[in-house]
Amino acid sequence: MSSIVGSRSRRLSDAQWAVIGPLLPSNAGRRGRPFEDDRRVVDGIIYRFRTSTPWRDMPRAEFGPWQTIWKRHRRYAGDGTWDRVLQALLAQADAAGLINWGVSVDATIARAHQHATNTTRPDQDTGAVSNHKNLPLGEVEPAGHGIGRTRGGLTTKIHHAVDGNGLPLAIVVTGGQRNDGAMLEQVLDDIRIPRIGRGRPRTRPDAVLGDKAYGSGVNRRMLRARGITAVIPEKSDQIASRKRKRSAGGRPHSFDVEAYKDRNVVERSFALVKQWRGIATRYDKLAITYRAGAVLHACLTWATLLGDTP
Known part of the structure; x- marks a missing residue:
């Protein structure tokens, strides 16, 4: 058990750690010298993203050397550890019938800090970082590091897919x-x-809910x-174009107004993930380490649900 149990800085509950801990490499038969105090390090990673504290300013008395926390996060981001943890949690949730397959999609902007x-980087690079095809994320860091120039300055966009209850299923950064x-x-994708099993x-998904x-x-x-x-509702110019063409414009697309009312769950999911100040504003140079923070938040969300499920 972590040496900081009972501290205000601890971010993992016992129930969350009971779900996530066994899925980490150091607790799953990793060869070589085992990592020390996994829970303390993961607490440190969470603390950093929740508070947006610079890595070098991490409280050493609470979490140990900042270098250890950074290197572990960089390793887990680069080798896809956090994605594998999330997939394992989703597999457990799916087996328990906890996933609502009416999926909502949307994207949110995060301002990139000068750090x-x-x-x-090339200007206007549109490369994306995701877990598509389960590639090692260290091999898919985009040339532009997922930072682009918009009206608001240099920004990053998080594309989210959540289930019908607003719980995260996919995270893509561009x-x-x-x-x-x-x-x-x-x-x-x-x-x-x-x-779990064969x-x-x-x-x-059964359905995809999205805006225009x-x-x-x-x-x-x-x-x-x-x-x-x-x-998905039609844009007004698409409706006008179809009407101008009359019968040649085809039939209107079917649209379930009642089902669309549930799309707001993806907006609420963004409100939750952006409570982590290190996600609301991007301080990470690498897109893979920034995205890994959002994936870690998703892991905690599912671990909380699974930890509360009998």
């Missing part, structure tokens, strides 16, 4: 200038929930080809 932007609708397919991972930014013909055809119900 995150003092890197060499530059802030990236169009929401253009990222829909990659966000859906990031949903991959393994089965069977292929589940990757297909996702209502392009390309996205609708993609969803139709995958057998996914699109709950």
Whole structure:
């Protein structure tokens, strides 16, 4: 057990650690010298993202050397550890019937602090960071580090897919200038929930709820080809164009108004993740380490639910 049990700085509850701890590499048969005090280090990572404290200013008395906390987070971000933990938690939740497969998608902007932007990068790079195809994340750090120039300055965009209860299923990070609708397919590709036992991972939602930014013909055809119900309103110019064409414009797209009322869960999920100041404002130079903070937040969300489930 962590040496800081009872401290105000501890961020992991006993129930959360009971779920997450066994999934970390140091507790799952890792070769070589075992990591020391995993819980204390993970507490430190959480503390840093919740408070946006610079790594070098981490309270040593509470969490130990800042170098240890940073190196562990960098390792777990680069080798996909946090993604594997999240997938394992999602597999448990799916087996328990806790996932609502009416998936909502949206994106939110985070301003990039000057500490995150003092890197060499091409302007307007649109590379994305996700867990798509389970590639080692260290191999897919985009050239622009997921930072783009928008009206608000240098920003990062987090693309989110959440289940019908607002619980995170997929997280993709791009530059802030990236169009929401253009990222829909990659966000859906990031949903991959393994089965406990035999069977292929589940990757297909029953329905996708999105705002008008996702209502392009390309996205609708993609969803139709995958057998996914699109709950997306049409843009006014699309409606006007169809009416001008009369019968040649085709039929209006089906739209479930009642189901669309549930789309607000993705907005609420952003409100929760942005309570971590290190997510609301980006201080990390690398997109993979910034995204790993959001994935860690998702892990805690699911661990809380699973820890409370009998």
